[in-house]
Amino acid sequence: MKQMREKRQPADGRRKSILSQLKEAADPIKGNDLAEEMQVSRQIIVQDISLLKAEGQPIIATSQGYLLLKKAQSHTITRIVACNHTVSQTADELTRIVNCGVTVLNVTVEHPLYGEITRSLMIRNQSDVRKFVKNLEKTGASLLSSLTDGVHLHELEADTAENLELAVQALKQAGYLL
Incomplete structure (x- = not known):
């Protein structure tokens, strides 16, 4: 258990990493995939997403996973x-x-x-x-x-x-x- 904790990022670093991945992703990212990669529970990811949303990040939860809304292109x-x-x-x-x-x-x-x-x-x-x-x-x-x-x-x-x-x-x- 101690080794797993040593590999984990601090919460603010984890949220920055989640946001960075969502910015780069063309498709939604599943919460379970983020949890596995960050070595935390799915519930921790849900909390992180909620905090990012509270900061004003335009993250949505779809049936395929989390997605960061890009600014709408003026031609759509x-x-x-x-x-x-x-x-x-x-x-x-x-x-x-x-x-x-x-x-x-x-x-x-x-x-x-x-x-x-x-x-x-x-x-x-x-x-x-x-x-x-x-x-x-x-x-x-x-x-x-x-x-x-x-x-x-x-x-x-x-x-x-x-x-x-x-x-x-x-x-x-x-x-x-x-």
């Missing part, structure tokens, strides 16, 4: 769409969107008790869709939209208005748009 366009579909149609919905070159930034539902609940998704491509669906199946977790009978919002982001319009039309064609 966002749009919110209202959707409704079954759990079994989730992969199709996400695939239709990313196939148009559009990123699914998040999902939002309007809960009768808690109000608006938004969670980050950051699904950019087919690989992200597969990971999300695999994680859904593996965990047996419910989608947020299960709280609202399938009704939910997605914030979409694209480089062009044309790509966003293609995604909207693909969702409309499938009958997913409200």
Whole structure:
């Protein structure tokens, strides 16, 4: 146990290291991976992330891991769409969107008790869709939209208005748009 402690970084150094890794990462980093690398528990990483967020770092937790939000490029366009579909149609919905070159930034539902609940998704491509669906199946977790009978919002982001319009039309064609 003493040897493990000697290898650990001090807390402030660990948080600097986490932030540095998130700045360099193109994809989300799992908390378990950070914990293993830093030789601390997953809970310590959760606390470190919370402290970094409290300092104003734009870190989000996605289903694939932690991600540092980069400053939005001025040429990206966002749009919110209202959707409704079954759990079994989730992969199709996400695939239709990313196939148009559009990123699914998040999902939002309007809960009768808690109000608006938004969670980050950051699904950019087919690989992200597969990971999300695999994680859904593996965990047996419910989608947020299960709280609202399938009704939910997605914030979409694209480089062009044309790509966003293609995604909207693909969702409309499938009958997913409200």
